[in-house]
Amino acid sequence: MADEKHSAPIRSKQDIVSQFTAEKQIPTLCETEGAESEPDGPCYSVLSEREKLLTVSIASLATFLSPLSASIYYPGIEEVARDLHVSNNTINLTVTSFKVFQGVAPLVTGSLSDQTGRRATLMISLILYVGINVGLAVQTSFLALIVLRSLQSIFSSTVVIVGTATTADVVSGAERGKYMAYTVLGATVGPALGPVVGGILTHCFGWRSSFWFLTIFAGVLLLLVVTLLPETCRAVVGNGSVAPQKWNYPLKDVLFPGRHSTPPQYQTITTFKQRPSPWNTLKLIWDKEAACTILFSAIIYAGYLSITTTLPFELAKHYGFNALQIGLCYLSYGGGSLTSRWTAGTLMNWNFRRFAHHVGFDIHDKKELKLTSFPLEKARLQVALPLVYFASVFIVVYAWVLCFEVQVAVPLLMLFLVAHALSGITSTMTTLIIDCHADQPATATAAMNFFRCLFGAGATAAAVPLIDRINVGWTGTLLGFLLRGKPTLAFRFTENGKETMVYVYNDEHWLVRAVVDDLFARKTKVEVLEAQNEQLCVSNDNLEGKSQA
Secondary structure, three states, X not given: OHHHHHOOOOOOHHHHHHHHHHHOOOXXXXXXXXXXXXXXXXXXXXXXXXXXXXXXXXXXXXXXXXXXXXXXXXXXXXXXXXXXXXXXXXXXXXXXXXXXHHHHOHHHHHHHHHXXXXXXXXXXXXXXXXHHHHHHHHOOOHHHXXXXXXXXXXXXXXXXXXXXXXXXXXXXXXXXXXXXXXXXXXXXXXXXXXXXXXXXXXXXXXXXXXXXXXXXXXXXXXXXXXXXXXXXXXXXXXXXXXXXXXXXXXXXXXXOOOHHHOOOOHHHOOOOOOOOOHHHHHHHHHOHXXXXXXXHHHHHHHHHHHHHHHHHHHHHHHHOOOHHHHHHHHHHHHXXXXXXXXXXXXXXXXXXXXXXXXXXXXXXXXXOOOOOOOOHHHHHHHHHHHHHHXXXXXXXXXXXXXXXXXXXXXXXXXXXXXXXXXXXXXHHHHHHHHHXXXXXXXXXXXXXXXXXXXXXXXXXXHHHHXXXXXXXXXXXXXXXXXXXXXXXXXXXEEEOOEEEEEEEEOOOOEEEEEEOOOOOOOOOHHHHHHHHHXXXXXXXXXXXXXXXX
């Protein structure tokens, strides 16, 4: 009897996972009402696979608007200055003002769309954007140009933030890596595609044609939103089973009703205690986890912009290229950004599933897991951090081959590789911030966008003077070492001599520590419990042996 008291039941791996989840020692990373990991729980989105692909495609197209609006303007900027009789330094104020409002505007509109809906915000922004571009195409004064460019920035950046949040509304964490890689193509390919389109249009039709092109592009996007895009905001329709307001149906659902014939699952609706406010967005920076992720992404974006904005000057200086040739060289950058979807996006999904299998989670593409015991940051950062080191090497090589005026194919190849690595990092970090704030994706993306633009504006202002002072080779070397040291800057907190990443969640001040110096080998708590269970098995065997003896 004494031996029986000392023996303990042997638990299965699933029992350990269930116990750890039930302990609630750590709040969920991306927990929304009704998002269950059990097979019989409500699905994350009732949209069919075809509807989901259509929604993500429109959202991805929307994310092109702001970066395209910014960069399509670059090839013709000298011609604009000449026609409006202002200096190059003065005309550069239109670039600065665009960047400032690009970061500030979503602080309000992101939180607003999280609570009031995506379609209304998109439609209003696109209608105003179309009118602003018509004004830009016909204006004849510098004052009108800078005011309208600022307004153009406000509404185009709003469209991008809402487009990104739309994808997060319909895609669960298990497949978010792949779909978010598509969605952030606008942010990564747009800055490279814009100069190509702008260079061709400026060369053939003059600089005003760029704004007419943007008018047509936004008009087509508005038509797609009105006719095909369903309301996805989880505060309005939950997982899509709850019917939106009567005016909020896309035209296709008005003409062909039927999707909302299924019973509404009201428990999937996300509720908010606070009204939309820019402070709701800025509060995220006080969350240490969000601060690390945002800082990580902002420095990457600064490096990204410092390359794209200095490329025209360097190609003209070292190779004597004209606006059309410079625009075509951006195709290399755009190609690298585009192909990152098949590497970073695929790796994110694969690594997520690998970790889920390791800790005993059943993966359901149509369900959002409650990731209480899931090492989410580790799963995402294992994809991002190697790309950081590759990017730093490629940037240094790119800068020096450009400095020594090596045959133009070599710097273009390096541009492709740099864009591929930086785009992969961008999509990974965007996915991570949305994973951790899945109930308010537009707010989280707006916070990241604000600091990206802040860092990006500083990088673009400093890059050209720095190159003039120390040349492009040493500038690229400095940037490469900055990116190489960025993981240390963003992810190291020292506690009792051990490097850890510290996260604070909500108001409960729970701490989760992920060891950075052993990022790829750290044991999760589930693994620790498994080890304890194995030791318990050995102890029970020993006790049984003694009792038999």
